[in-house]
Amino acid sequence: MVELKNVIKRRKNNFELNIPDLKIKSNRIYALLGKNGAGKSTTIKIMLGIEKKDSGEVKLDGENLIDNRWKIGYVPDEPMLIEKLTGREQLEYIKYIYGMEGKNKESSVKDLDKETTEYISMFEFKDKIDTRIEEYSKGMKQKISIMSAMIHNPNIMILDEPFTGLDPVSIINMKEWMKKFVSKNNNSIVFSSHDLDVVNDICTDAIFLKEGKIIAMEEYDSDRTFTDMFKEYLI
Numbered sequence: 001m002v003e004l005k006n007v008i009k010r011r012k013n014n015f016e017l018n019i020p021d022l023k024i025k026s027n028r029i030y031a032l033l034g035k036n037g038a039g040k041s042t043t044i045k046i047m048l049g050i051e052k053k054d055s056g057e058v059k060l061d062g063e064n065l066i067d068n069r070w071k072i073g074y075v076p077d078e079p080m081l082i083e084k085l086t087g088r089e090q091l092e093y094i095k096y097i098y099g100m101e102g103k104n105k106e107s108s109v110k111d112l113d114k115e116t117t118e119y120i121s122m123f124e125f126k127d128k129i130d131t132r133i134e135e136y137s138k139g140m141k142q143k144i145s146i147m148s149a150m151i152h153n154p155n156i157m158i159l160d161e162p163f164t165g166l167d168p169v170s171i172i173n174m175k176e177w178m179k180k181f182v183s184k185n186n187n188s189i190v191f192s193s194h195d196l197d198v199v200n201d202i203c204t205d206a207i208f209l210k211e212g213k214i215i216a217m218e219e220y221d222s223d224r225t226f227t228d229m230f231k232e233y234l235i
């Protein structure tokens with residue numbers, strides 16, 4: 001479980017993220033919802049420790065999250081890739097980093113290879129895996145960015161607008177993968193999105209952010225879609 005307690009992050013433009021209490025539980029898919037500038041990316045970066053908070057705590061399974069960052073897979077809003085490498089080399093490099101750290105005790109390189117092949121197939125990437133990333137389209141970069149976040153077998157996936165740029169086949173496959181991912185090993189997913197159809201399809205929970213504050217948290221409800229809730233809270 002990821003837990004944020006009394007988190008405050010102030011920006012120069014007077015924006016303030018203020019999260020007194022947020023718990024991300026296992027086997028659930030959370031959507032972070034809010035209009036532009038509501039604080040979704042800031043929340044994600046604070047959760048990951050990429051940005052410094054002014055105060056508060058972020059814990060993962062009761063421990064300091066920074067010490068357990070290997071348990072997390074992160075897909076940033078803009079892919080952070082080594083453009084001169086091929087897709088395969090990028091994935092090999094990520095595996096090497098995690099292998100070198102030797103912290104991912106639960107997975108072996110063999111498992112990673114099997115899964116990497118599965119991801120390449122899921123994203124119909126077989127023909128492009130040996131092309132340099134600098135020659136990829138925007139959607140192809142997004143796919144390799146997502147694969148880079150998956151291959152070390154994280155327990156938690158944190159994704160910033162992951163579906164942007166993906167083609168319909170990849171969106172369908174990715175949604176299925178996300179549902180499968182959270183059904184095992186006490187895994188969980190948090191992702192930000194403006195696509196309420198995707199959110200309605202796969203999410204168990206939604207976090208509604210407005211001007212840096214969580215104004216509501218709702219579970220899936222068969223009588224009310226997350227779109228209905230979004231309209232109620234944020235329009």
Ligand SMILES: Nc1ncnc2c1ncn2[C@@H]1O[C@H](COP(=O)(O)OP(=O)(O)OP(=O)(O)O)[C@@H](O)[C@H]1O
Pocket residue numbers: 011012013015034035036037038039040041042043
């Ligand atoms: N690197 C930065 N430096 C200064 N201010 C920033 C930075 N990144 C975001 N902000 C500000 O922080 C606030 C929250 O931005 P954030 O990117 O978290 O919103 P968001 O909900 O993810 O928006 P969007 O839907 O447009 O991606 C905004 O006022 C934004 O201008």
